[in-house]
Amino acid sequence: MTSFDTSPQLNVWRALLALAVVFVMLATTGWTAVRSHRGATPLEASRSAWEHGTITGHRLPDPGDSPAHLARFFSSLSAHQRARLAHRYPLAVGNMNGAPVGLRYEANRIALDQQRRVERARMHDDRLSSVGQQEAGRLMHRFEALMQQDRQILAFDPDGSGRIAEVFGDLDSARRVSVVVPGVDTDLLTFQRTVRPYSAPVGMAQSLYAAERAASPGTRTAVIAWADYTSPSGLGMEAATAMRAEVGAVRLNALLRALPGRSPVQLYCHSYGSVLCGIAARTLPARVSDITVAGSPGMRTESATGLHTTARVWAMRDADDWIQDVPYLEVGGLGHGADPVSRGFGARVLSAQGAQGHAGYFAPGTESLRNFAEIGVGAYDAVHCAHDDDACRADLPGTTPVGRA
Numbered sequence: 001m002t003s004f005d006t007s008p009q010l011n012v013w014r015a016l017l018a019l020a021v022v023f024v025m026l027a028t029t030g031w032t033a034v035r036s037h038r039g040a041t042p043l044e045a046s047r048s049a050w051e052h053g054t055i056t057g058h059r060l061p062d063p064g065d066s067p068a069h070l071a072r073f074f075s076s077l078s079a080h081q082r083a084r085l086a087h088r089y090p091l092a093v094g095n096m097n098g099a100p101v102g103l104r105y106e107a108n109r110i111a112l113d114q115q116r117r118v119e120r121a122r123m124h125d126d127r128l129s130s131v132g133q134q135e136a137g138r139l140m141h142r143f144e145a146l147m148q149q150d151r152q153i154l155a156f157d158p159d160g161s162g163r164i165a166e167v168f169g170d171l172d173s174a175r176r177v178s179v180v181v182p183g184v185d186t187d188l189l190t191f192q193r194t195v196r197p198y199s200a201p202v203g204m205a206q207s208l209y210a211a212e213r214a215a216s217p218g219t220r221t222a223v224i225a226w227a228d229y230t231s232p233s234g235l236g237m238e239a240a241t242a243m244r245a246e247v248g249a250v251r252l253n254a255l256l257r258a259l260p261g262r263s264p265v266q267l268y269c270h271s272y273g274s275v276l277c278g279i280a281a282r283t284l285p286a287r288v289s290d291i292t293v294a295g296s297p298g299m300r301t302e303s304a305t306g307l308h309t310t311a312r313v314w315a316m317r318d319a320d321d322w323i324q325d326v327p328y329l330e331v332g333g334l335g336h337g338a339d340p341v342s343r344g345f346g347a348r349v350l351s352a353q354g355a356q357g358h359a360g361y362f363a364p365g366t367e368s369l370r371n372f373a374e375i376g377v378g379a380y381d382a383v384h385c386a387h388d389d390d391a392c393r394a395d396l397p398g399t400t401p402v403g404r405a
Contacts, residue, residue, distance in 0.1 A: 041159040042115070046091035053089065055081060063096055067258035070098025086110060095155050097258030101171050108153040115158045116143040142188055155228040155255075162188030163229060165255070166202060168209040169222035175263050178212065178223045178376045180204045180362075181252065183271030183295075184239050186231040199359035201225040207362045208268065211373035219377045228255065232272060239272055240334050242279060242300055249280035257285050264289040266376055267311075270361060271295045271323065275336050281307035290314060290375050294352065294361040294368060295323045298336025304346035312396075314375065315340035315347035316368055316386065318355035341386070348392035351384040 040048065053060045061073050074082060082100070086093045086107035093099050094108035122128060122136035146153055146164070155165040171177065182201045190200055197203035205225035212221045229248030232239040256265060265288045269277035277291055278299025284291075291307075292314040293299065304313040317324060328339040340347050354366035361368040367384055374382040378397075385392035 041157075042111075043091045043095060043157045043159060046089050046111075050089040050092040055085065060085075063092055065098070067098035067254075070096060071100075074099055074103065090114065091156070094153070095157060097254050101152075101154065101167070101260060104154055105152045105167075108156045109147045109149075109151075111156055111158075112143045112147040112153065116140055116147065119143065138189060142191075145192070154224065157228075158188070161230065161233075163227060164188055164191055165228040166191075166205065166225045167222060168205050168225070170220065171222045171224075172260050173220055174222035174261070175220045176212075176222075176376060176378060177259060177263050177265045178205075178208055178221065178372075179226050179252075179256070179265060179267050180208065180223065181226055181267060181269040181273035181277055182231070183273045184232045184235055186227045191225070191227050196359065198362045198364075201227045204268075204270070204362040207364055207369060208372055208376065211364070211369050212376040215370075215373040215379060215382075216377035221376060223376075224255075226252065226255065228252075229276065237334075239297075240336075242275060242333070242336070245272065245276040245279050245300075248276040249283075252276065252280050253283050253285075256288060259287075262287060264378070266290040267292065268372055269293045269296070271358065272297065274299055274340065278307060278336075281309040281311070284309055284311060286310060292316070292350070292372060292375060293340050293347075294355075295321050295358045296336075296340045297323055297326050298328055298330070298338060299340055300330065300337050302338045303344070304340075313340075313347045314350055314371075314392070315345070316350040316352040316355075316361070316371065317341045318352040318357060318360065318368070320356060321352075321358045323358055349386040350392055351386045353384075 047063050050060055050063055061070060082103050083106070086103055087110060090107040090111035094104050094111050096104070119136045119140035123133050123140060125133065128136070152167040153164065154167050155163065157163040180201055182204065186201060192202035193200040198207050202225050205223045209221065209223040212219070212223070229251050230244060232244050238244065259265065267277050267288060267290065269291065274293035274296035275298065277293065278301055281291060288311045290312045291309065294316050296315060296317070299307065301307055307313060327335060328337065329335045330337045338345050341349050350371045352361060352366070352368040355361045355363065355368045360366065362372070363369060371383045374380065380396040381393065383393060
């Protein structure tokens with residue numbers, strides 16, 4: 001007679017309980033600036049104004065039109081007309097896939113200045129608690145930093161905890177484009193950090209951009225720090241489901257399909273960001289050549305072939321990364337599937353030597369960053385595999401960086 005303790009049903013529920021407990025116990029405390037809004041958000045208000053706007057007596061196109069259609073619209077305008085639209089509808093233009101990237105930078109600088117003024121007023125609003133006023137001050141200073149002339153903000157939404165994306169390099173002329181997709185607790189205030197800078201999207205992207213330039217000085221590259229999705233807050237139950245990743249996958253695909261040119265694109269997906277990339281994989285545009293995941297809790301599939309993508313799939317995990325203690329399973333929507341660095345998954349497993357834990361993959365001097373950079377410039381023969389058999393380099397294209405000037 002089979003004992004109750006070994007029944008398959010009980011084992012499943014034990015696994016579910018273990019998954020939930022591990023995610024909660026491994027959680028790190030993160031502060032998220034969530035503010036309540038009444039009515040339309042600033043971005044919604046800007047888009048609504050755009051929808052009712054005109055130029056030269058003609059209605060403006062639907063902001064949700066295809067990037068190609070919107071690109072043709074903007075190309076039909078003079079520089080003065082484009083600048084007028086950026087000043088009238090900064091959030092709409094700054095987040096519009098299909099608008100010229102330079103115009104998006106200009107529009108988002110205007111939008112950041114407007115939001116900076118809002119937060120500066122909130123700092124002295126007696127109706128707010130001292131905590132609320134402090135929050136406003138932190139946001140005001142963050143907006144000031146983001147609107148500096150040398151920063152290229154590709155997307156900005158101040159609603160709630162906020163969404164943002166920043167470009168390093170010349171996106172219009174790049175021959176290789178890398179996109180960093182971060183994980184949990186990513187918002188406007190955690191987009192950049194002074195302490196442990198390479199654990200935040202800006203530091204990750206800056207480090208990768210510098211490493212790519214060092215790996216192949218003649219290859220024109222651009223790197224996008226893409227935090228333009230609402231990530232889970234903390235590593236609790238929300239991070240154990242795919243809800244945030246599913247919405248983010250749609251946004252990531254929209255960005256990728258609107259990027260200028262036809263250069264190959266490489267994705268670098270960290271932690272929960274790899275869940276997002278796994279969901280996005282089957283609908284990625286063909287120009288995405290590589291998906292690299294680091295510190296992944298899973299990609300919502302049992303194997304690399306289950307991603308249904310033509311992109312090469314790479315994976316790495318540092319030996320000290322706590323993510324290895326998360327149960328790699330998916331039951332009833334909880335959990336994210338198989339371990340991407342396991343042999344059975346079928347990804348190309350890279351060395352992450354020197355990464356030191358879950359947040360150290362982009363730190364200078366690590367083999368993980370070096371591998372990222374070699375993939376970024378197309379020098380596939382130079383990557384270091386995690387195992388001695390060099391299986392991660394099998395059947396790869398040419399041995400020199402792609403896209404040299």
